Amino acid sequence: MKRTLAGLTLGIFVVSSLLGTHSVWAKQVTLLNVSYDPTRELYEDYNKAFALYWKGKTGDDVVVNQSHGGSGKQARSVIDGLDADVVTLALAYDIDNIAEKGKLLPKNWQSLLPNNSTPYTSTIVFLVRKGNPKNIKDWDDLVKPGVSVITPNPKTSGGARWNYLAAWGYAAKKFNGDEVKIKEFISALYKNVPVLDSGARGSTITFVERKIGDVAISWENEAYLAVNELGKGELEIVVPSISILAEPPVAVVDRVAERHGTQKVASEYLKFLYSDIGQEIAAKNYYRPRSEAVAKKYADKLKPVHLFTIDQFGGWQEAQKKHFADKGTFDQIYGN
Amino acid sequence: MFLLKTRNSLPGFNLALGYTVFYLSLIVLIPLSLLFFKTSTMGWAAFSEVIFSHRTMAAYRLSFGTAFVASCINVVFGFLIAWVLARYKFPGKRLVDAFIDLPFALPTAVAGIALTALYSSNGWVGQYLYKMGIQSAYSTLGITLALIFIGLPFIVRTIEPILQDLDPELEEAAASLGAGRWLTFTKVIFPVILPSLLTGFSLAFARCIGEYGSVVFIAGNMPGKTEIAPLLIITKLEQYDYTGATAIAVVMLLVSFLLLAFTNFLQWYTAKRIGMN
Numbered sequence: 212m213k214r215t216l217a218g219l220t221l222g223i224f225v226v227s228s229l230l231g232t233h234s235v236w237a238k239q240v241t242l243l244n245v246s247y248d249p250t251r252e253l254y255e256d257y258n259k260a261f262a263l264y265w266k267g268k269t270g271d272d273v274v275v276n277q278s279h280g281g282s283g284k285q286a287r288s289v290i291d292g293l294d295a296d297v298v299t300l301a302l303a304y305d306i307d308n309i310a311e312k313g314k315l316l317p318k319n320w321q322s323l324l325p326n327n328s329t330p331y332t333s334t335i336v337f338l339v340r341k342g343n344p345k346n347i348k349d350w351d352d353l354v355k356p357g358v359s360v361i362t363p364n365p366k367t368s369g370g371a372r373w374n375y376l377a378a379w380g381y382a383a384k385k386f387n388g389d390e391v392k393i394k395e396f397i398s399a400l401y402k403n404v405p406v407l408d409s410g411a412r413g414s415t416i417t418f419v420e421r422k423i424g425d426v427a428i429s430w431e432n433e434a435y436l437a438v439n440e441l442g443k444g445e446l447e448i449v450v451p452s453i454s455i456l457a458e459p460p461v462a463v464v465d466r467v468a469e470r471h472g473t474q475k476v477a478s479e480y481l482k483f484l485y486s487d488i489g490q491e492i493a494a495k496n497y498y499r500p501r502s503e504a505v506a507k508k509y510a511d512k513l514k515p516v517h518l519f520t521i522d523q524f525g526g527w528q529e530a531q532k533k534h535f536a537d538k539g540t541f542d543q544i545y546g547n
Numbered sequence: 548m549f550l551l552k553t554r555n556s557l558p559g560f561n562l563a564l565g566y567t568v569f570y571l572s573l574i575v576l577i578p579l580s581l582l583f584f585k586t587s588t589m590g591w592a593a594f595s596e597v598i599f600s601h602r603t604m605a606a607y608r609l610s611f612g613t614a615f616v617a618s619c620i621n622v623v624f625g626f627l628i629a630w631v632l633a634r635y636k637f638p639g640k641r642l643v644d645a646f647i648d649l650p651f652a653l654p655t656a657v658a659g660i661a662l663t664a665l666y667s668s669n670g671w672v673g674q675y676l677y678k679m680g681i682q683s684a685y686s687t688l689g690i691t692l693a694l695i696f697i698g699l700p701f702i703v704r705t706i707e708p709i710l711q712d713l714d715p716e717l718e719e720a721a722a723s724l725g726a727g728r729w730l731t732f733t734k735v736i737f738p739v740i741l742p743s744l745l746t747g748f749s750l751a752f753a754r755c756i757g758e759y760g761s762v763v764f765i766a767g768n769m770p771g772k773t774e775i776a777p778l779l780i781i782t783k784l785e786q787y788d789y790t791g792a793t794a795i796a797v798v799m800l801l802v803s804f805l806l807l808a809f810t811n812f813l814q815w816y817t818a819k820r821i822g823m824n
Contacts, residue, residue, distance in 0.1 A: 283785040366782040406685050407768045421667045545770035
């Protein structure tokens with residue numbers, strides 16, 4: 212009798228635990244988000260918020276691991292087999308390459324999420340010394356003799372490519388698309404550059420810590436980070452009259468997510484970026500939110516600027532070929 | 548016959564050699580041959596266009612030139628340091644000895660950032676150099692400084708044991724036969740350490756040619772002026788131009804190989820001459 216009872220208890224325990232796995236022991240899901248350099252702080256905040264949201268929705272714990280580095284280098288790692296469930300990179304060109312060379316996601320990846328798969332945007336602004344001693348107001352001031360400009364090398368840095376195109380876009384408007392004059396303008400600008408760092412962070416350090424240069428061309432979010440943390444009270448931000456809408460896109464790496472069985476959570480992870488909470492976190496980290504309501508709330512910091520998009524250059528593939536490939540306009544400036 | 552057979556502590560010539568070949572292939576030869584394989588897919592015209600371009604040539608000159616100058620400086624001062632460490636006893640010698648290895652252990656990026664902070668126009672040393680009109684960071688000089696830092700332990704660590712083994716009685720004998728200091732150094736000490744000086748030089752030189760991490764921070768990276776060849780390789784990779792990157796790498800590898808073969812020959816030649824004396 213005793214034995215039957217014991218057997219019964221055990222049986223009930225086993226059955227109940229089998230049935231109850233879902234509610235009693237939550238699954239743990241791990242995602243790897245491969246991102247570029249300046250998003251470190253943004254995704255630190257966002258991953259916490261998403262874990263909370265996902266726990267509430269499904270009861271599962273989700274741990275998101277981060278990998279940061281230069282955008283191009285990160286894309287190459289994914290192509291070469293870094294197991295990224297999602298990528299959040301600096302430019303569409305890099306994700307295009309993952310689709311094309313790695314065949315890890317469909318070619319139309321950019322149409323799979325709203326707003327060109329870019330939940331937040333940024334722009335290019337100027338960072339100057341306190342009191343703006345060289346009186347820098349707009350792009351024209353960067354080509355004046357005696358002004359020293361810091362920007363990274365567009366051949367090695369995604370951020371620097373945005374800088375370059377922003378300057379080009381301004382010149383194109385100023386000279387009505389007269390290519391000879393635009394090139395002269397860009398050459399004059401790069402004549403004023405004493406150091407071409409290999410990445411955006413390196414160039415911020417050169418400007419803030421080494422105190423080289425009168426003005427640094429920088430991502431808006433990176434500029435705020437420099438003003439608030441690196442060089443408190445020593446720096447100011449100048450917003451030019453016109454700049455480029457920098458769209459750092461996000462995408463699920465389908466092939467990898469399929470293998471990991473994480474498609475659903477990976478795609479939810481990216482969609483949640485568009486929610487009010489996600490937009491709010493982006494804005495707090497000085498990225499421009501897509502949501503107008505959130506944008507309005509942060510309008511005193513992220514001031515409205517006249518922005519043009521990469522479409523003016525025919526998209527990233529075209530821009531890359533014309534400006535940054537070997538013998539492109541950037542190489543022509545340095546005489547080969 | 549039996550007695551002539553040499554006995555080694557490790558078993559079997561065949562086993563040892565087989566292992567050596569296998570290991571070398573896996574770690575060194577196969578990766579390097581892939582480099583050549585990848586390059587061979589691009590065709591001669593594209594290859595020569597990449598490697599003979601104005602910018603690439605400038606980068607080669609810079610990389611090999613600064614590595615050569617840095618290694619020469621290191622040979623002189625590395626020898627001095629090794630001499631002091633091998634010949635004299637002084638308080639804190641152990642500590643100084645440990646410092647020599649720091650460039651081995653330090654992540655190169657840390658070294659690069661530290662050196663830049665030191666030698667840039669507002670750095671501790673840089674502020675005085677700049678006042679004298681010497682641009683010590685973001686220039687060829689800056690690159691050379693970083694390479695001197697990186698290469699130093701190679702020279703010291705190869706010469707030091709030779710100097711320690713060098714019997715002071717040799718010098719005493721030379722002195723008792725009437726040789727002055729200069730003659731003792733040039734005729735007695737120098738020939739003995741020359742082979743290890745050459746080894747140290749070639750090790751440091753080889754290391755400096757490929758150095759990337761520390762140099763990019765202090766170089767300034769201006770195309771045609773302070774752009775080192777390894778940076779050019781990274782630039783090519785950034786454009787997903789893998790073959791272009793391997794083409795530059797292959798040329799660097801070949802030139803390095805020739806230079807190393809040459810110093811090895813010099814070393815063998817000098818060692819032989821001493822042996823005959």
